[in-house]
Amino acid sequence: MLGQAFGLYSHMRNNRIRSGFLIAGLFALVYLTVWGLLLVFNGYGGVPRGRTAFGEAGRQFWAWLPVTTLAAGAWVFIGFRVNVGLISAVSGAQGLSREDNPKLYRMLENLCISRGLTVPKLAIVESEALNAFASGVNDEQFTVTVTSGLLAQLNDAEVEAVLAHELTHIRNGDVRLMIIAVVIAGIISLVGELIFRNLGRVRVSSDDAKKGSFVAILIGFAVIAVAWFLAVVIRLSLSRSREYLADAGAVELTKNPDAMISALLKIAGRADIEGVPSGVMDMCFENDPDDFADLFSTHPSVTKRVQALVQTAGGRMPAMPPHPPRVAERQDLQTMVEESAAGIDPAARGPWARPPGGGSASP
Numbered sequence: 001m002l003g004q005a006f007g008l009y010s011h012m013r014n015n016r017i018r019s020g021f022l023i024a025g026l027f028a029l030v031y032l033t034v035w036g037l038l039l040v041f042n043g044y045g046g047v048p049r050g051r052t053a054f055g056e057a058g059r060q061f062w063a064w065l066p067v068t069t070l071a072a073g074a075w076v077f078i079g080f081r082v083n084v085g086l087i088s089a090v091s092g093a094q095g096l097s098r099e100d101n102p103k104l105y106r107m108l109e110n111l112c113i114s115r116g117l118t119v120p121k122l123a124i125v126e127s128e129a130l131n132a133f134a135s136g137v138n139d140e141q142f143t144v145t146v147t148s149g150l151l152a153q154l155n156d157a158e159v160e161a162v163l164a165h166e167l168t169h170i171r172n173g174d175v176r177l178m179i180i181a182v183v184i185a186g187i188i189s190l191v192g193e194l195i196f197r198n199l200g201r202v203r204v205s206s207d208d209a210k211k212g213s214f215v216a217i218l219i220g221f222a223v224i225a226v227a228w229f230l231a232v233v234i235r236l237s238l239s240r241s242r243e244y245l246a247d248a249g250a251v252e253l254t255k256n257p258d259a260m261i262s263a264l265l266k267i268a269g270r271a272d273i274e275g276v277p278s279g280v281m282d283m284c285f286e287n288d289p290d291d292f293a294d295l296f297s298t299h300p301s302v303t304k305r306v307q308a309l310v311q312t313a314g315g316r317m318p319a320m321p322p323h324p325p326r327v328a329e330r331q332d333l334q335t336m337v338e339e340s341a342a343g344i345d346p347a348a349r350g351p352w353a354r355p356p357g358g359g360s361a362s363p
Contacts, residue, residue, distance in 0.1 A: 022180045023076060025234055029188050030072045032227045035061050039220030043213040053216035072187075079183040080137050087135045087283075088123065091276050093145045096122040104151070107160050108144065111167055111253050120144050120170060127274065130154070130267040133284040134166040137176045144170075147273065158263035161250050162285055165260070168249030174242045175283070181234060182279040188231035243299055244308050257315030261306050265318070268302040 038057035047056045079086075087093070098105045104122060112119045120134070120142035128149040136142035144166045151159065169175050251257045264286070271286040281287045287299045309315035 018177055022177065022234060025230075026076065026180070026183065026187070027069065027072050029227045029231055029234075030068060031061075031065075032230075033188055033224055034064065034068050036220045036223030036227065039216045039223065041220075043216030043220060047213075053213040057216070057220075075187055076180075076183060079179065083137065083179050083183075084135050084141050084143050087280055088143075088145075091125050091145070091273065091280055092127075093123040093125045096124045101151075103156075104146075104159070104163075107156070108163055108167075111160070111164050114253060115167075115171070117167060117171060118142070120167070122146075124148055124151075125273060125276075128270075129273040130270045131273055131284045131286060132162050132166055133280065134169050134175045135179070135283065136170075137179055142170050142175070149270070150267070153270075154263055154266060157254075157256055157259035158266065161254055161256060161260040161263050164250035164253040165246045165285055167253065168246040169242070171249070172242065172245060174246065178283045182282070185231045185234070185279055188228050243305060247305055247309060248313060251309065251313045251315075257309050257313040258318075260313075261309050261315045262318060264302050264306055264309075 035057060038060050039053060042053040042056045042060075047053050096104070101122070101124075108122065109119050111117075118139040120136070120139075121144070123143050123145040125145060125147045127147045129147050130150045130153055132144065132146040132150055134142065134144050144163060146159075146162070150162065154162070247260055250260055254260070267286050271284065273281065273284070282299075286302065306315070306317075310317065
């Protein structure tokens with residue numbers, strides 16, 4: 001228990017530190033992108049004879065530095081102020097009042113009261129997908145959003161486990177961190193997309209008074225590409241441990257690891273909310289990665305999350321998965337069920353196996 005507490009508080013402290021670095025990273029990447037843009041524009045448009053595209057780009061960069069800094073700061077401010085509204089707009093989420101779903105509100109309130117947390121708002125996305133996510137950067141903004149498919153397909157204990165998972169993300173500071181990461185990736189990706197979409201519409205200057213530079217153009221595009229890549233890396237570098245800790249925090253709140261396992265198994269393979277951007281999906285309870293994409297996913301696989309709950313939280317596998325997960329995980333989960341029923345020695349077959357009778361494996 002002490003180790004778990006230390007891990008939780010270390011994670012919360014590290015999230016605060018990461019938030020500062022991510023904001024600094026936003027400014028650094030914006031500066032890098034602006035310099036790349038200036039190289040491209042001067043390379044295409046040309047510079048007066050006797051000057052170079054690199055020299056002009058450098059001079060313009062320092063001249064525009066205060067404006068660039070103010071623009072980046074304004075972007076962070078706007079992102080912090082309107083992130084919930086923007087996420088609701090792109091996901092189609094609608095506010096959910098107490099009168100709309102009193103039972104769901106009572107679940108959320110009971111979980112918050114047990115830990116002295118401010119009760120966040122509730123919202124719903126009309127989708128057959130089974131998923132949920134939290135958004136906001138402070139107590140006035142925090143919102144837990146669920147899909148209609150989740151409420152229709154999960155029982156009360158499983159819905160409570162999902163709500164507890166999202167509340168843990170809020171308590172741990174994960175939500176604020178993800179908002180900053182989405183802000184970083186969003187602005188750089190937008191600039192990169194606009195530039196590369198309009199490549200064919202611009203021609204290198206042939207004016208006798210000005211000289212274009214293919215070298216500056218190539219380096220400028222390379223700089224923008226590097227900035228875009230780093231923005232993606234920053235978003236993906238957020239530790240997957242946040243999902244394990246949120247699962248553990250949900251078990252701590254609900255005292256029901258079996259409900260979390262059952263919810264994960266039902267949601268697996270059915271989590272993709274159609275039309276929702278990848279940045280928002282990264283914030284969700286589950287983000288189904290493809291087989292290769294799992295290497296770059298912001299979420300560990302359902303198999304690994306269930307394994308952690310079985311191994312460390314005393315969770316038990318059901319007789320059969322409530323819903324067939326993705327093909328890549330189906331065999332692993334079926335093996336877990338069979339070994340659990342057979343009572344195979346955990347030391348001999350790994351952390352999935354459980355003692356006879358379905359009791360908890362020894363730590």
